[in-house]
Amino acid sequence: MRNAGRARVYVATKNVGKLREMEQLFGDAPFDLATFGKYEDPIEGDTSYADNAALKARALHAQLTRAGQPGNVLADDSGLEVYALDRRPGVLTAFYGGAELSWAERRTRLIAELEASPLGASDRRARFVCALHFIGADGREFATMGTVDGEIAPHERGELGFSFDPVFLYPPLGRTFAELSGEEKNRCSHRAIATAALLAALSLAGVPAEVHD
Numbered sequence: 001m002r003n004a005g006r007a008r009v010y011v012a013t014k015n016v017g018k019l020r021e022m023e024q025l026f027g028d029a030p031f032d033l034a035t036f037g038k039y040e041d042p043i044e045g046d047t048s049y050a051d052n053a054a055l056k057a058r059a060l061h062a063q064l065t066r067a068g069q070p071g072n073v074l075a076d077d078s079g080l081e082v083y084a085l086d087r088r089p090g091v092l093t094a095f096y097g098g099a100e101l102s103w104a105e106r107r108t109r110l111i112a113e114l115e116a117s118p119l120g121a122s123d124r125r126a127r128f129v130c131a132l133h134f135i136g137a138d139g140r141e142f143a144t145m146g147t148v149d150g151e152i153a154p155h156e157r158g159e160l161g162f163s164f165d166p167v168f169l170y171p172p173l174g175r176t177f178a179e180l181s182g183e184e185k186n187r188c189s190h191r192a193i194a195t196a197a198l199l200a201a202l203s204l205a206g207v208p209a210e211v212h213d
């Protein structure tokens with residue numbers, strides 16, 4: 001008898017908010033997401049989400065292989081781009097404002113920086129970007145991207161989500177990402193779009209392989 005197999009995928013992240021979303025986004029797909037306790041994240045570059053996602057995936061892939069535990073890996077590199085700020089903080093979103101600031105302080109700072117900028121009074125457009133990179137246990141690599149357009153809200157709103165979600169207004173619903181349920185965010189987010197593309201690519205490529213019993 002032939003069955004679609006389930007495969008473990010180690011996620012190269014230290015961001016609990018991302019991991020929680022990925023677990024929901026992978027939903028019924030034939031993968032079990034896991035973390036590797038000894039994952040050491042590499043130093044990321046400052047130019048490309050795709051390069052950083054590949055860097056993180058390859059680092060974890062190598063660490064698992066060294067530990068004698070080879071397997072599938074997945075990494076996400078993402079960020080928030082504000083048009084009036086020349087698309088900053090962009091690839092460097094995780095470091096916005098420096099390590100000593102809380103996320104609430106970073107959100108306040110972003111709104112203030114936007115409003116002090118020459119275009120900030122008339123242009124609040126922003127987008128979230130997500131690059132995913134998957135490496136199969138057989139070494140095959142798959143990369144996808146997703147983006148979602150929105151605006152920087154005048155004040156933060158909502159308690160859900162993480163990081164910049166309370167200041168990211170999603171115009172089609174008139175709410176910030178932090179005012180959307182997990183299910184709602186996972187129907188429209190940058191990560192949802194990149195994940196749907198990845199799951200489609202994996203399915204077309206026959207990953208995970210069918211098992212015979």
Ligand SMILES: O=P(O)(O)OP(=O)(O)OP(=O)(O)OC[C@H]1O[C@@H](n2cnc3c(O)ncnc32)[C@H](O)[C@@H]1O
Binds near residue numbers: 056080094161189191
């Ligand atoms: O590298 P890992 O360990 O995965 O975690 P990280 O938080 O450092 O990840 P990134 O380098 O990809 O930084 C992405 C940043 O972009 C922001 N971000 C990405 N997706 C987001 C989302 O769905 N909601 C809110 N903020 C998001 C958030 O501030 C993240 O810290």
